[in-house]
Every structure is written in structure tokens, then in C-alpha cells.
Amino acid sequence: MRPTRISRFFAIAGFVAATALAGPSFAGVESDLASAENAYAALDYATATNAAEAVLGQRGLSHDVLTRACRVAALAHAAQGHGEQAKQAFVLLLQYDPEFKLDGKLGPRFSDPFAEARGYWQAQGRKPGMDVETFVTYGQVGQIRVATRDPLGTVKRVTVGYRWAPARDYAMTTVEPGTKQIEVEANPSSSTRLEYYVRAVDAKDSAVFEDGSPEAPKSTTVTEPAHATKEEKKSIFASPWFYIAGGALLAAAGTYGYFALRPTEYTPASSGRTTLGAACGGARCD
Incomplete structure (x- = not known):
């Protein structure tokens, strides 16, 4: 077998082995958590406590799994009258889930350690x-x-x-x-x-x-900004057509003004020649 084929073989084998190990690990955590929740529902509080703490002892738990396992541990300890353990579990539970509320129908074995845990967080002055x-x-x-x-x-x-x-x-x-x-x-x-x-x-x-x-x-x-078009809008005063049109309008206005303001009747000026003489009773005197 060539070295490259050997390398590929071990790489594939390693991937398959890692995948095989990762699957049962996740499935194992979910299975252990389901066992703890089912045991609590069945009122088997000792089994529920052990199964929940086994889950909490594992590494790399998601926030959801961590919260659910801590909830089972807190309630199961409280159900067995383990006041201090229940309080500590409730303190952790309220860190993972600050909005958690205890069922009001549960008795003092539950409500007392839960109230102490709430009091601890109220003393901190802020929610985790x-x-x-x-x-x-x-x-x-x-x-x-x-x-x-x-x-x-x-x-x-x-x-x-x-x-x-x-x-x-x-x-x-x-x-x-x-x-x-x-x-x-x-x-x-x-x-x-x-x-x-x-x-x-x-x-x-x-x-x-x-x-x-x-x-x-x-x-x-994120929003892509609008791109400017190739022909950007320009000021009308920056366009040469403004000056061409303006010049044409001014020329037309000048022509109109010339014809509108000139006299409509022409009166010829006098010739400038003057006849000197005297009047004799209304008739010319030669």
C-alpha cells in the first residue's frame, strides 16, 4: 500500500472513530438526563438525585442540559429534606435561569431552601x-x-x-x-x-x-449603501446648457424690447432752412 493511501486510511479511520465516540457521548448525556427527569416524575427522588448529579459531573454541557439537570437536582434534594444541598442547587439554578419560579403548591421542604436561594441573589443587587x-x-x-x-x-x-x-x-x-x-x-x-x-x-x-x-x-x-449613478445629478448652474438657453432668452428679450419701445409714427425733422422777411398787413412784403 502506498504511503499516501496509508495516510488516507488512517485519516478516514480516525474520523469514523471520532464520530462514533461523539455520537454516543451526546446521546449518553441526553439519556442520563432523561433518566433523572423520569425518576423525579416517578417520585424516585434518590435515583433522580444521583442521575442528575452524574450529568452535572460531565464536561461540555449545553446551557439547556446544565439548567435542566440542576433543576432536577435541586427539586430532588428538596423532596428528600436535604435543605442545604437543595439551597446550593437552587442558587446555581437561579444563576443559570434567573426567571425560574417554584410551583406554589409545593410545601416548605421546597419553598424554604428556594427562598434562601432567592435571598442570596437579592443580596447581590443584580441578576446573573x-x-x-x-x-x-x-x-x-x-x-x-x-x-x-x-x-x-x-x-x-x-x-x-x-x-x-x-x-x-x-x-x-x-x-x-x-x-x-x-x-x-x-x-x-x-x-x-x-x-x-x-x-x-x-x-x-x-x-x-x-x-x-x-x-x-x-x-x-448590514445594509449596503446606495451607489451613486453614473450620471450624477448636477446643479443647473453647472450645466453649459443653462448659459446657452439663458443667452438665447436674453437676446430674444432685447429684440422684443427694441421693437416694442420704438415710435409707431415717423415725423420727419424740419429742413433747417429759414426764410427771412417782413409781413405787411398779413401779406408778404417784398
């Missing part, structure tokens, strides 16, 4: 979360601005990916948590839609905060 803004203009370098609010210090880094559609690959940037600005290259002439996602991850690379995802990115568009 992440704000993302984009500032892009056609043909110019833009920015993606990210601001994380993380009183617990859970977020370890923020990953930003962007691309100008229809490009497939994302340009990736990793920054520290806090308020950061990520430079975005100017759009190519063939694209006006920016696709992006932002993930603030913890020490296990799980998404504490997430805005979009590689599979379902957020997007914004």
Missing part, C-alpha cells in the same frame, strides 16, 4: 447573566460586545464565534469574563448577514450563559 451587543456597518470593521455578570465567579472564560454567511467556519475568539469587545472583520462584498454565538463556560466547559449556538447562531444584517 450575560449581555451581548453587535455593532457592524457595511464594509467596516465591527464589534461584538460581551458583558458577564457572575457574582459566584463560576464563569472562567467566554468564547465568541462569528462568520459572514454563507461561510461555514466560525472565526473564534476566547476572552476573560467581564466586559469585553471582540473585533469583527468587515463583511465581504458577497455577504450582509453576520452569524454569531457567545458561550460563557465554567471550569468544565459547560455553558453557564449562552447566546446562540454553533448549530443555531444569532444573526444581524
